[in-house]
Amino acid sequence: MLLSIQDLRVAFRMSKVDGVLQRAEAVKGVSFDIAENRTVALVGESGSGKSVTAMSILNLLPDNAERSGKILWHGKDLMHMPMAELQQLRGREIACVFQDPMTSLNPVFSVGDQLVEPLIKHLGLGNRAALERAEQLLVEVGMPEPKRRLAAYPHELSGGQQQRVMISMALACEPKLLIADEPTTALDVTIQRQILELIAELQRKRRMSVLFISHDLGVVGEIANEVLVMRHGVLREQGSVADIFAAPKDAYTQALLACRPSLAHNPARLMVIDDHIAGKSMRGPAVAKDAQAPVVLEVRSLAKSFWLKRGLFGRREFKAVQGVNFRLRRGHTLGVVGESGSGKTTMGLTLLRLHEPTHGEVIFDGQDLLRLSAAERQVMRRRIQIVFQNPYASLNPRFTIGQTLIEPMAIHQIGASTKDREQRARTLLEKVGLDGSAFGKYPHEFSGGQRQRIAIARALTLDPEVLVLDEAVSALDVSVQAQVLNLLRDLQDELGLAYVFISHDLAVVRFISDEVLVMKDGVVVEQAATEQILAAPREEYTQRLLAAIPRGYRAAA
C-alpha cells in the first residue's frame, strides 16, 4: 500500500472564549488507502474537510492545526517524521498541484527558473542538465513552443498554460503520489477538459497515484478509479467509481448525484439534498410559458469598448462586447453562456448602465434606456435589477439585513413609512425562505446560499420586471445551487419576472433558460432556443463547449 490514512483527525485551535481554548474539528476520524497506480478522488462540498485531509498528509496546514491518527507512507508514519525528513519527501515523492495557478507561480521569476529549482535542489542536476530536463517536462505536459516558454514569465501564459507549468513542476522529481487540490476549478470548461486529460494521461504513463480533490462529481467520474465522499469532516461513502455512480449507498451521495442539473434531462424543479435525504419528492410541475408574452426588454446592436493606453499618447480600442441583439419576453429567461473574457458580464452590467455602453439601444417598455436623463434613469432603475456572482462581496458588511432591504425602498419612496417598508422587507425575506430573525443580523452570520437569497430579496424590493443574474449561482455548492435555482424558478412563475441569466455553466443555463446566447470574445456566436442549442449546436465553438462539459462516469460502452 502506497499511502494509508488511519483515523485521521484534524482540529484547529480558535480564539479563547472565557479563558477556554475553542477548537474547531475539521476532520473527524477519516481512514482510507491509496494503492499504487490508482486515481483516488476526494469529493465534498465546501467545509467538508477534503482539502484539510489532503494537506495534512504533508503537514501543509497552518500552525494552529492539531493532527492525530496515523498517516503511513510505505509503512512509515509521516505524522511523527522530523521536519528535515519530511521536506525530503515533499516534492520528491509526494507532489502537490493547487487550485489557482495564477497565485501558485511566483510572478517575478521566469517559468524556467521555477522549473529548474527543484531539479537542482532535489535531484542534484547541473544547470545545463536541469534546463534540458525542464524543457522535456514542458514537452510532456503538452506546452506549445516549450523552449520559448522557459524564458516566459507567468503573466505571459494563459490560465491553462500556467496550470500545465504547475503540473510539470510537480512532476519534476517523478513523484509517486500527486495531490491535486481542485486543479481545474479556476479554469474554463474547455481548458478543464484539457487539464483533466493531461492528468489522466500522465497518471497512466508514469504509473503514479493521484489523489484528486474536487467538489464536482462530474469531473471526478471521468478521472477517478475510486471515489471518497466527504461531508462535515466525515467519510460518508467510499467505493469504486462505477459503484458510486451506478449504485450509491449513502443518502448524501445519492442526493449529490440527484441535485446536479444535467444536460441529459431537464426536470421542472431540482432535487435538494435535504429533501432527498428526507425522502420527499419534488414539488409541482412547471408552469407552461406563454410564448406570446409581451416583450419587456429589447436590445439592438449593443456594444461596449474600453480604451487601453498604448505608448505615451496612443489609445487602443478593446471591444469587450459588440453587436448583441435579443428580445426578452415577460416571464422568460435568456441564458448567456461564455468562457471567461467573453464579455458576458460586461454585457450584463451595460444593460443596467453600470458600464456606459459605447453604442446600441436598450429598449425597455418602449423607452431607450441609454438615452434617458439622470432623473428618468432613476425611475427605470427600479424596473431592472441585478444579482451578483459573489454573495460574500455583494452585501455591505456594515449594514444589517434590514438596513440592506429598506435602503432601496427609501431611495425610491416605496411604502409610506419606515414601518411599512420594514413589513415589506420581512415579507420578502419570507418569500426567499428566510425567517424574520434574519432582519437584525449582519451578512457575516449567513452562509453563501442564504446571502444569495438576501441579495435576491434586495433586488426584489423594487418590484423589478427584469433581473440580471450575473453568475448568481456559480460560487455556491451544488446543493445550495439547486435551492437557489428552484427559488428563482418559483419567483419567475409567481411574479412573472424576466431573467437575463449569465453563466459559464451550460447545465445550469439549460435548467433555467428558454433561449441561449453563446458569446466568445465579445461576439455572439450562436443564439437559439435552449433545446435546439443542446441538441444540435450549429457553430463549431458551441460544439466544443458542449463536448468539454464533464458528464460524470460512463460505463465503458
Next chain:
Amino acid sequence: MSAVINAPAAVIAVERSEGVWHASWRRFRSDRVGLVCAVIVIAFLLLIIVAALGGVAGNWQQEVGVANAPPTFLGPRAAEATGTIEVPKGPNVDLSAVDPLAPRYKEWDERAAKFKTEEIVKAETLPMGADRLGRDVLSKAIKGTQISVFVGVMAALVATGIGTLLGAFAGFFGGKVGDFLEWLYNVFEAIPGILLIFAFAAVFGRGISTVVLILGLTGWTGLYRQVRAEFMKHRSREYVRAAEAIGASVWSRIFSHILPNVSHVILVRMSLLVVGFIKAEVILSYLGLGVGVDDVSWGTMLAEAQSELILGYWWQLAAATLFMAVFVTAFSLMADALRDALDPKLRGLE
C-alpha cells in the same frame, strides 16, 4: 406582487445582532495592555476636562514658591551665605539738604498707609518644584497637558477631516478629480515637513488655534493616501455596484456605504496622528513657533528647562517629560490595541 407584499408579516421582535463595533469592543476588552492604557488615557482626559473648567491648575501663573523652589522630597534649599556689608565708620551726614524729595517722604508714607500690603509667604518647596519665577511646576504640567493634548487631538481631527474627504473623492471619482488631488498631494509632500510648518507658522503667527491649523493643514497627506487606496479598493466591490444598481446616489455610496467600511482604518490612523501632532506641537513650541507666551504647553516647558538645566534645576524638564512620556506611550499602545480589535485579520493565529 403588491398583493403578496400586503400580507401581514409575522410580528417578531427585532433582535439586532452584535454589530461590528460591539464585536471590536469585545476583542479590545480581552487585551489587557490595551485596556490599562485606555484607562490611563481616560484618566488624562478627565484631568484635562477638570483643568479646562478651572478645577485644578487654574492659578498656574501665580508665583506661589520661591524662585526655582526644589521638589518637596528634596527638601528646601540651604540658605545661601550672604555676607553683610561692613558698616562705615565716619560721622553721620544729613542728606536732607541735598535730597529734593525729602519734604515729601512723610506725605508718601501717609498715603501708602491707606493701602493694605500683604507679604505672600513663598513656599520653600513645592510638590514638583517651581520654575525661575516661582510658579508651581505641577500646575504648569497639568495646564500644559491640557493644551498639548487639545492641540494634538484637534489637529488630528482637522487633518483627518481633510484627508478623509480628499481621499474619498480621489479614490472614488478617480480621473480628473483624482489627478488634481494627487497633484495637490504631491505639492504638499514635495516640501520638507518642518519647512512647511515653519512657513505656515510665519504666516499665521502664534497661538493655540494657529498651531492646530498649521498641523492639520500639513499633516493630512499620509491619511489621504491611505483613504484613497481604501476607496479605490472598495469602489469596484460588488456591494457598491449593488448600491448603484438600486439607485443610491454618489454621496450615499461614498458616505453611507464605503465610509463605514473603511472607518476602522481612519480611526487607527487618526490615533497615530494624535501622537505625532503632540510631538510636533512640542517641537514647535520649543522652537518658539508654538503656543503664545501667556500659555503653557509641554513644549514651552521644555524650552524653559533648557536654561534651567545648566543651573541644576532639573524638575521642570522631568515633570514635562514624565507627563508626555506616560500619555504618549499609553495612547500609542491603545491605538495599537485598537487596530488589533478593529481588524482581527491582522492578528496572528493564537
